[in-house]
Amino acid sequence: MNEEYTISVFSENHVGVLHRITTIFTRRGINIESITVSESEIHGIHRFNIVVSSTEVLMEKVVKQIEKQIEVLRAFFYPLDKIIYQEIALYKLPVEAVQNGTSIEHIIRNNHARILTVEKDFLVVEKTGHKQETQALFDELKPYGVLEFVRSGRVALSKSPQRFKDYLDAPELGKRNTDEEVRELAENN
Amino acid sequence: MEIVAEKKPKNDERKAVRVSGAEALILSLEHEGVTTIFGYPGGAIMPVYDALFDHQENIHHILMRHEQGAVHAAQGFARASGRVGVVFATSGPGATNLITGIADAMIDSTPVVCITGNVFSPLLGTDAFQETDVVGISMPVTKWNHQVTSAEEIPDAIAKAFYIAKSGRPGPVLVDITKDAQVNEFDFSYKTCEGIRSYHPVPALDNDKLKEAADLINKAKRPFVLFGQGIILSHAENELKAFIEKTGIPAAWTLLGLSALPTNHPLNVGMLGMHGNYGPNFLSNESDVVIAVGMRFDDRVTGKVSEYLNNSKVIHMDIDPSEINKIIHADVPVLGDAKESLSALTALVNENSHEEWIQRFRDCDKKEHEKVIKNELFPTAGVLTMGEVIRIMSENAKSDAIIVTDVGQHQMVTSRYSKFVKSKSSITSGGLGTMGFCLPAAIGARFGAPERQVIGVIGDGGFQMTIQELGTIFQTDIELKILILNNHYLGMVRQWQQLFFDKRYSATEMVNPDFQTIARGYGIESKKIEKREDLESGIKEFLNFKGSYLLEVVVGKENNVFPMVPAGCSVAEIRLE
Ligand SMILES: Cc1ncc(C[n+]2csc(CCOP(=O)(O)OP(=O)(O)O)c2C)c(N)n1
């Protein structure tokens, strides 16, 4: 049975690492639901968050293939309940949407969203949350004529007390050695 | 006063000299101890070839006839010598021609460094003449690759390339150097790479795992060792021998593990896999503990995975963590370098013998001999068999000869029936099964081990895939023995058609040219043998000839290789006929 997994990859910030990582998924026919990449808490080390729907067994193998890439420092995978995560969504609406009374303001308030900007012809609403939440707001705003909508990939942090830097500083925590360790990490994190 | 010891410059940290990027590349290669390069020039790598011109005393460049051949030659060189093979190629078609070879080196863990030239960096991405995204194309089939766009980066990129290619589980790397990086000048100095923070090539030994493994082995009734190329790559031949001799455990090899243990060692029970020996396949599922060392459970070895080793505890020893549990669940994974792991494990296991269990293998051997081997190796009438040719070749070859094979029936027969006493004596394309591998790889092996006899055994089909490398033999004037086993078919495919497609021989018959005429054109001595009475003398003449020699032996058109584990079947369903 497929489940949603979030894979966190820590890598050097070099040209081509993204390609190396994505081909690992492509080759196995795994569709990437979302992906984000940005610099991590450590200067020069980038963090990927990759969301896929897959199985634990396959995730173990894929994560090991990712770690095998020379420029990858570590990779982890987590089921949903082991991470804190968010996505951000932006909604562009015609300016008439606010002029037509208070209901839209109400919707924005109730959804803990906010108005980022109001221009001459349009306004932009921003909401962070899980996909269901940003989707729910989209559905509510739809009748007002959403002109454009964009949702980011997932950003996620593990619930583990371990900091990534600990892995870097302690050579014995370098790349993982056994599958048990993989599973332990997946369970404890 | 505190005395601060002055850091002595390492001998490879030379004083900087101002050179072009191309010159820096050659100097870097010299620092890495490179003496042999296989390559092919072209526009985008001309500055490098120009720089090479001044270094011909130290570096021997072998002009191949195709870039694919250059990689295979580098692979043959690496596998025969244990060193890194080096390849030069130009951009565009030169670079894309490398890909088959690189993919082969990747799946067979062969250390190769490929250097490609590329267009001037401002032209990258503009569809300039002979511009190809070789870094993108080669990414899935390289252990690491990198594009260099400035001369200053060259020494570090080369140092890293060699370090990555040869450390841990070896593999091919590619460094693409733009033309501006080749021509611009900078102050060169070299420092070999000693580590990369994101890369841990050799996992640390885990003593608890070793103890668990030893425990299993000490209690085992029918233990079985499966070994692969990892033994050769980590120079663990003696450690393997010590381990099996102490424990009395029978050992079988994968195609790439061949020659790591002498063929006549009493505990060597033969070859695993689809066309391996009967005993090692049939008895796999009767073993209670399997010790798999430096092998990766390829599907040609396991047969139907769900019916493989179901009654065994598996101890999997490998240097690459991603191999653990990839195909077969490891009850005890032992990560590390095989040499280190095996010697540590040997210290922990009890002396033992397993005579009854080994007798089972001998019984299987008898059965295989009766049903297959006898007729294959000692036929008295009818068409020539590949087996008898290989038997006579092996009997008459130098004891430390390197046998290089191509892909097909002749490959299986040669691997099954050649006798080896020395490691690194069998070179073949295993994981990728690349037809056309043999001829260039044999050329490379010749340069990798110039003191040894090198014999290439090739099918009539595969020979014609890289036949142009006869030109390389001609030009370099090396002594190479080429044995063509001509069955006038793409034999291995024809065998499948016969067994599984109702003998519908679709596109497998070969109408071949006169190979003697072709050989003669390249100045290579050649003879064709069609009769049994000429075989032995013909092979002797072939092997004793001073210089290269192409011997074509016409063998049975519709002979099959047995035993065989049909695709999708369990190893226990191995067929003898
Ligand atoms: C490049 C390549 N193309 C196709 C194949 C598929 N293939 C495997 S064995 C074989 C037949 C080889 O024929 P030949 O070289 O004559 O050797 P034989 O089996 O007859 O000994 C073919 C076509 C391959 N392995 N490699």
Ligand SMILES: [Mg+2]
């Ligand atoms: Mg043939």
